[in-house]
Amino acid sequence: MNLISPNLNIMIKACEKASKAIIRDFGEVENLQVLKKGPRDFVTKTDKRAEKILIEELQKARKNYSFITEETGVINNSDKDCFWIIDPIDGTTNFLHGIPHFAISVALKVNREIKSGIIFDPIKNEIFYAEKNSGSFFNNRRIRVSKKSDLDECLFASNHEGVNHVFPNLNMRYSGCAALDLAYVGSGRLDGFFHNKINIWDIAAGVLIVEEAGGKVNNLSKYDDNNINVRASNSNIYTKMLKNLGNF
DSSP states (O other): OOOOOHHHHHHHHHHHHHHHHHHHHHHHHHHHHTSSSOSHHHHHHHHHHHHHHHHHHHHHHOTTEEEEETTTEEEOOSEEEEEEEEEEEEOHHHHHTTOSOOEEEEEEEETTEEEEEEEEETTTTEEEEEETTTEEEETTEEEOOOOOOOGGGOOEEOOHHHHHHHTTSSOEEOOSOHHHHHHHHHHTSSSEEEEEEEOHHHHHHHHHHHHHTTEEEOOOTTSOTTSEEEEEEETTTHHHHHHHHTTO
């Protein structure tokens, strides 16, 4: 078992608490699929409820830290150098359709640098996390990006625009959950991920997980929080991947 910081410990406990509400609601989604109105309103409530739990738990432990969240936006508290970045459910469309592929994503940014990140898949009970200069872990086990260097053997993920852009040059997946895509790059399940015009809360934790697992990520500091073009992969194929993306 690796030693984790107090902040990461707080993040894990907050995610575990929020995940209970998410799992309970996910069990209800199938019942709602048959209703004419459908489960969209229900999922929005789940999103907001999970975010509220995360904010309350994190604030209890660090009452001065500020927040950047998907549902509420920016919450400025007295400490404006430390921000929790929260996506309560990344992959809401999957959730909405009863597909068990979504995650909670929480990161801590201190002085504009991501210091800790966690991606929690409540249905598969898989937890990926990383801390700056301390490595990346999956269920307490150290993880590394893949070592593949032949693009034909690699598997990449993106959104539908990315898949359409490079098809058929790369082996592609479109899973509908950017946070898990990045976590999978960090753990070697996927070899690369790219996505345009994505939000900071979708990728903040995942980017740190990839970097701390020995992968490479483009410089994101030049982008706005709501309009990021991200490129992440193992170091062996990074340049080749960019070449294949061309003008994407």
